[in-house]
Amino acid sequence: MPTEKAPAPAAKALPAPVRAMHKLGLVRDIDLALHLPMRYVDETRIVPISSLRDGDTGQVQGTVSECRVESRGRRQLLVKLDDGHGELTLRLLHFYPSHQKTLAVGQTVRARGEVRHGFFGREMVHPEFRAVQPDTPLPQALTPVYPSTAALPQAYLRKAVISALGRAPLHELLPPGVVPPGLPPLREALHTLHHPGRETPTEALEDHSHPAWQRLKFEELLAQQLSQAQAQAARAKLAAPVLQGAPGGLAERLLAALPFTLTAAQQRVVAEIAADLGRPQPMHRLLQGDVGSGKTVVAALAAAAAMGAGWQCALMAPTEILAEQHFRKLVGWLAPLGITVAWLTGSRKGKARQAEVEKVARGEAMLVVGTHAVIQDDVVFAKLGLAIVDEQHRFGVAQRLALRKKLEGEGAPPGKQLEPHLLMMSATPIPRTLAMSYYADLDVSTIDELPPGRTPIVTKVFADGKRPAVIERIREEVAQGRQVYWVCPLVEESEHIDLQNATATHAELTAALPGVLVGLLHGRMKPAEKAAVMALFTAGEMKLLVATTVIEVGVDVPNASLMVIEHAERFGLAQLHQLRGRVGRGAVASVCVLLYTAPLSPTGKDRLKAMAETNDGFEIARRDLEIRGPGEFMGARQSGDALLRFADLAEDGALLQRAREAAPRLLREQPSVAAAHVQRWLASKAEYLKA
Numbered sequence: 001m002p003t004e005k006a007p008a009p010a011a012k013a014l015p016a017p018v019r020a021m022h023k024l025g026l027v028r029d030i031d032l033a034l035h036l037p038m039r040y041v042d043e044t045r046i047v048p049i050s051s052l053r054d055g056d057t058g059q060v061q062g063t064v065s066e067c068r069v070e071s072r073g074r075r076q077l078l079v080k081l082d083d084g085h086g087e088l089t090l091r092l093l094h095f096y097p098s099h100q101k102t103l104a105v106g107q108t109v110r111a112r113g114e115v116r117h118g119f120f121g122r123e124m125v126h127p128e129f130r131a132v133q134p135d136t137p138l139p140q141a142l143t144p145v146y147p148s149t150a151a152l153p154q155a156y157l158r159k160a161v162i163s164a165l166g167r168a169p170l171h172e173l174l175p176p177g178v179v180p181p182g183l184p185p186l187r188e189a190l191h192t193l194h195h196p197g198r199e200t201p202t203e204a205l206e207d208h209s210h211p212a213w214q215r216l217k218f219e220e221l222l223a224q225q226l227s228q229a230q231a232q233a234a235r236a237k238l239a240a241p242v243l244q245g246a247p248g249g250l251a252e253r254l255l256a257a258l259p260f261t262l263t264a265a266q267q268r269v270v271a272e273i274a275a276d277l278g279r280p281q282p283m284h285r286l287l288q289g290d291v292g293s294g295k296t297v298v299a300a301l302a303a304a305a306a307m308g309a310g311w312q313c314a315l316m317a318p319t320e321i322l323a324e325q326h327f328r329k330l331v332g333w334l335a336p337l338g339i340t341v342a343w344l345t346g347s348r349k350g351k352a353r354q355a356e357v358e359k360v361a362r363g364e365a366m367l368v369v370g371t372h373a374v375i376q377d378d379v380v381f382a383k384l385g386l387a388i389v390d391e392q393h394r395f396g397v398a399q400r401l402a403l404r405k406k407l408e409g410e411g412a413p414p415g416k417q418l419e420p421h422l423l424m425m426s427a428t429p430i431p432r433t434l435a436m437s438y439y440a441d442l443d444v445s446t447i448d449e450l451p452p453g454r455t456p457i458v459t460k461v462f463a464d465g466k467r468p469a470v471i472e473r474i475r476e477e478v479a480q481g482r483q484v485y486w487v488c489p490l491v492e493e494s495e496h497i498d499l500q501n502a503t504a505t506h507a508e509l510t511a512a513l514p515g516v517l518v519g520l521l522h523g524r525m526k527p528a529e530k531a532a533v534m535a536l537f538t539a540g541e542m543k544l545l546v547a548t549t550v551i552e553v554g555v556d557v558p559n560a561s562l563m564v565i566e567h568a569e570r571f572g573l574a575q576l577h578q579l580r581g582r583v584g585r586g587a588v589a590s591v592c593v594l595l596y597t598a599p600l601s602p603t604g605k606d607r608l609k610a611m612a613e614t615n616d617g618f619e620i621a622r623r624d625l626e627i628r629g630p631g632e633f634m635g636a637r638q639s640g641d642a643l644l645r646f647a648d649l650a651e652d653g654a655l656l657q658r659a660r661e662a663a664p665r666l667l668r669e670q671p672s673v674a675a676a677h678v679q680r681w682l683a684s685k686a687e688y689l690k691a
């Protein structure tokens with residue numbers, strides 16, 4: 001929400017609670033103002049001791065009539081409190097001399113806790129308490145309880161919030177008529193949420209239905225809608241070539257030549273993409289589908305539609321191995337139909353590269369497949385109509401933008417800029433709501449069905465002690481003509497250790513499996529070496545491939561039926577799922593073995609359990625979200641930075657509708673207010689909203 005940058009804190013010099021606040025992201029006044037209580041405690045009233053029943057929680061006030069340390073059995077402090085109508089024992093199992101002073105005979109004490117019938121009659125065990133004067137006023141507001149940590153006491157946080165609320169820039173931006181009727185101004189809403197009056201129903205605050213909560217949700221949803229509308233308006237100013245395939249054209253011929261029929265889901269997304277390509281505005285679509293769902297052929301059909309209409313197509317993948325897989329597949333499908341495919345990667349240099357670049361510039365190569373090399377400055381397309389980015393989350397915003405700029409503007413209608421259509425692919429399924437809130441202006445197509453004939457992968461979780469049995473299993477698989485992957489741990493701090501592990505494992509497995517060709521693949525190898533190893537494995541000559549995570553994405557060897565992941569506890573859930581997706585690509589029953597080294601952290605345990613329980617990428621993504629929180633989900637690594645922090649799209653449909661209606665009007669009638677509102681809420685997220 002805030003616009004000012006967080007000051008860089010001198011970490012060491014700060015007091016512990018301040019450091020604890022920073023850890024929670026509570027740095028600026030506005031951060032504290034938006035740190036909302038999770039519940040409230042009612043300290044605004046005193047109840048007579050005699051009215052409290054067993055199990056009631058309440059606040060009482062009385063005079064201490066007795067204060068003694070009981071030393072028989074467990075040492076404890078017993079304090080009798082008398083409010084003139086009844087008596088109650090306060091029992092403290094941990095106490096300091098200062099407590100005895102506060103609770104000395106004759107003191108007036110206010111205590112809050114749950115009443116139970118104990119050994120000493122009616123009692124409160126470890127109540128909250130403090131000494132007061134008989135006429136000390138009661139708080140007028142409910143006491144907030146904030147999400148916090150052990151290092152950050154509630155009392156400290158409460159004070160910090162009060163003073164921050166006074167300073168934070170919370171002036172009312174939205175004109176009357178925009179905010180749904182009955183909702184308070186922003187500043188007032190926040191005051192209510194932090195310090196609700198004693199009559200406020202806490203249920204409405206705690207279940208977020210209170211008007212003050214509704215106001216915050218509306219603010220946030222409006223910002224989201226405004227930024228989407230801004231992005232759509234920006235896209236409407238762009239023009240793109242209309243790529244409409246003729247009947248009997250390239251796309252249809254490719255479809256007819258495929259060795260399989262498309263699944264219903266593939267047919268649906270192919271149609272969605274074709275409709276976009278036929279419009280004079282650039283497509284901006286995310287194609288998501290679980291690993292193995294068959295995105296490549298959808299990309300090929302989109303490319304065929306573009307090329308059939310006379311325009312070039314570029315396909316960019318994050319790694320050379322993956323790019324090469326695409327290249328082989330696409331050449332296999334398209335070369336027989338007369339299409340020349342160019343190949344551009346970092347390892348293709350000098351004359352060879354020059355030759356490819358020229359083919360692209362002349363328009364002789366209608367399709368270009370490669371890595372980042374595709375967006376180098378010297379690559380000029382004759383007429384780029386469609387850009388496809390595989391594993392799009394591995395590319396930065398700048399790289400996607402560079403690809404979009406590869407179509408130089410001739411032929412654009414006056415006042416418009418010409419851009420190619422953009423198709424992004426991802427095997428990391430993003431829950432739709434999350435995708436919508438991260439990418440303001442993005443259409444999403446989902447392949448939610450696997451090609452037929454796949455046998456579900458069985459996942460087994462073993463302690464590393466089971467290694468010999470796992471190696472035995474590899475021997476059996478290989479004897480049956482199948483192939484196996486063995487993935488080595490990722491040690492984030494050190495690529496060097498990674499390599500040592502992989503090399504040692506490679507040696508171990510080579511020794512344990514005489515007569516079996518065992519390959520090694522890691523990030524430090526030259527692209528040509530990697531390609532040579534991959535070629536042997538793809539051809540089926542190499543039976544076992546030991547690899548660091550370089551095989552993570554996209555590799556497609558249907559004959560591989562066993563995947564062993566060593567130190568599985570060190571991988572993220574999405575990554576494990578990606579890796580597992582390398583097997584189960586053919587009709588053979590496949591197994592994924594997750595080896596872990598004890599002790600497992602609670603998160604590690606959760607992840608492995610999730611993997612064993614489901615093969616469904618969407619379910620995995622949902623659990624990942626649960627375990628990690630949405631901030632990290634997109635690789636943003638700013639925890640708690642999800643765009644929708646207050647609103648819940650599933651629950652707040654009515655508010656969302658209001659925001660949808662209000663956004664275009666505000667943009668039209670008061671664009672500067674709209675801009676200020678977006679700036680206030682989304683300034684730090686703007687990056688995601690652009691590309």
Ligand code: ADP
Nearest residue numbers: 260261262263291292293294295296297451556
């Ligand atoms: P991903 O979505 O993970 O990129 P791929 O495109 O690599 O998946 O497809 C996985 C495998 O399934 C490939 O071998 C591909 O040729 C095959 N495939 C794709 N679509 C179908 C289909 N409709 N029927 C049968 N096999 C298919």
Ligand code: MG
Nearest residue numbers: 295296390554
């Ligand atoms: Mg793929």
